[in-house]
Amino acid sequence: MQVNETLNEGLKREYTVTLAAAEIEDKVQARLAEVAKTAQIPGFRPGKVPTSVLKQRYGDAVLGEILQQAVNDATQQAIAERGLTPAMQPQVEVTKFEKGEDLEYKLKVELLPEIAPMDFSTLELERVVVEVPGDEVDKALERLAQNQRTTKPLEAERPAAHGDVLVIDFKGTVGGEAFPGMEGEDHHLELGSNQFIAGFEGQLTGAAKGEQRTVTVTFPEGYANDQLSNKEAVFEVTVKDILETEATPIDDEMAKTFGAESLEDLRAKVSEQLGQEFQNLSRAKVKRELLDKLAEHHDFEVPPGMVEQEFEAIWRQIEADREGGRSDPDDEGKDEETLKQEYRAIAERRVRLGLLLSDVGQKNGIEVSQDELNKALFQEAQRYPGREREVIEFFQKNPEAIGNLRGPVFEDKTVDFILALAKVEERKLTPDELQKELEAEAAGETADSGSDEAKGKAKGKAKKAPAKAAAEGDAKPAAKAASKSKAKAKPAAGEGAASEEA
The missing domain is CATH 1.10.3120.10 (Trigger factor, C-terminal domain)
Incomplete structure (x- = not known):
């Protein structure tokens, strides 16, 4: 193996590596001898297959295997002999090879830098x-109780108010065209939760059960769907029911629902x-x-x-x-x-x-x-x-x-x-x-x-x-x-x- 350095610049190193044809051929012959011990070829007993037949049948595959192993071995040897510490996988580019001739390849290596850490x-x-503080815990408990709220039908009919949960059917269009995700049935929407586009929930405040309303909103600029970004949308909404929320007491019973x-x-x-x-x-x-x-x-x-x-x-x-x-x-x-x-x-x-x-x-x-x-x-x-x-x-x-x-x-x-x-x-x-x-x-x-x-x-x-x-x-x-x-x-x-x- 011959190794010639062609680049030594900063952390970059490049070498031209040449592997002698005779060395490659010796390894090919040794590998074919191993294959001969187990090769199953009609007309020949195991271990008695002529080398010429083995070469014809397995020569290219064995040569490819030997070349890959030879390049790997040579690369490891070149790096070890020079005491190099690669930062990344070395790059190999075969630049010259014909059967029966020397193999030449370019080896590129980037090294880890020498690091002198500061005095920490x-x-x-x-x-x-x-x-x-205690009030932060209180706020957290209130949020837990908020998430545990239940809903119940209105005891007496009245217009929808902030905090109510509306059961709605809705269907929206942009420029008269419907887009996926702009319609739904029996959707539960809490007024004030800001689940929908800004302005949507506010236009349902004051609605009555069974009422149909037209809601007009504008999708925000930069919306995930480019086709809807900064576009005005019109939704036809039917308020099928109005439910009022019922607070969950912050007590031992609520605590048990959270495993406490x-x-x-x-x-x-x-x-x-x-x-x-x-x-x-x-x-x-x-x-x-x-x-x-x-x-x-x-x-x-x-x-x-x-x-x-x-x-x-x-x-x-x-x-x-x-x-x-x-x-x-x-x-x-x-x-x-x-x-x-x-x-x-x-x-x-x-x-x-x-x-x-x-x-x-x-x-x-x-x-x-x-x-x-x-x-x-x-x-x-x-x-x-x-x-x-x-x-x-x-x-x-x-x-x-x-x-x-x-x-x-x-x-x-x-x-x-x-x-x-x-x-x-x-x-x-x-x-x-x-x-x-x-x-x-x-x-x-x-x-x-x-x-x-x-x-x-x-x-x-x-x-x-x-x-x-x-x-x-x-x-x-x-x-x-x-x-x-x-x-x-x-x-x-x-x-x-x-x-x-x-």
Whole structure:
């Protein structure tokens, strides 16, 4: 085997690899000898088939098998001898081969960067602490009682009022044309629930049982169905019945319907659940702040191929959002080239953060236990009520899917490791104060500064997590890619000529 380096630029390496024809032929002959031991060919006893017959019958298949194995073996050897650590599956392109001649192929490798993590003890972060006040528990209990309300016929006929449930038949048209989903029978509609298009329910207030009304509304701009977006619709509605709602008392009996022993027990459970929800919001907030600071303090080179794959994944989601009428308002008015530059920068940041977290986790012996993986699997299954067993069986049969669960757990444990080293100050907030801060972050504004510069910076941070990004941060896809690429640093048999999407 001869290996000549043709490119050494940043994290990119390219080589021309030549495998001698004699070496290939020797491996072909050895493989044919193995085949001869079990080959079943009419007219010949097992083990007595002439080599010429074997070549005629199996020669091409054996040659293909040997070439693939030879390329894989040569690729692994070239990488190992040079001490390379591929970031992604190496790319192989056969450039020259004829039967009986040397095989020449081009080997392209992108390397993992050398990462020097900052001193995490110098990080200064803030964690908000939210105590659950009694009135929040009261509001939650009221919402539970609201969901438990029952309906009953009116004791005496009267016009429909806010809070009543109407049993209606309706049929709508746009420009005289009916569209799917614009008609229904015996539909129960609560006035004031905002289940239908804005303005629909208000036009039924005051209706009497048996009355027919014409309701005119306008579908909102950006509606999921482009044919209906910003279009006026006319609905013919028949009010078949009016039901009044009956409040459910907040007492021990209601508590038992939720599996609690008493109202006091239900209050405790609700308080605990609210506390966990606020804790999750707080953790997500400090994690975003941590990722921003890590991005500011690390600027190492990242593999271009990983960035490109991450960008393509983001861009596919952006295009899907466009088709579904869910485009980011901040993207409006920008040409496609500008948007691609912005989202490519997002992809690079995510890859860099993912590689950093992967490196920190591996260097510090962070691992995901089977119990932690089982817990993640159970939580994922709970997202699909009624199909839990199906989801669990899917993951059990697909190791690749299990790997997708392991990545976020590994990342969270690494984040916890860094937070434990950083200086984290706690700040107490009320639920309302936390909500306002989260809304300000989502709007791209800072809670403590009204300057245009501060808003611009905050907006940039918010933009780093497009629709595809998880609410907790924007390093997960890259962390997954880094984990996978390290696991496949050496290509296995049959993989040498393929590149894999991380």
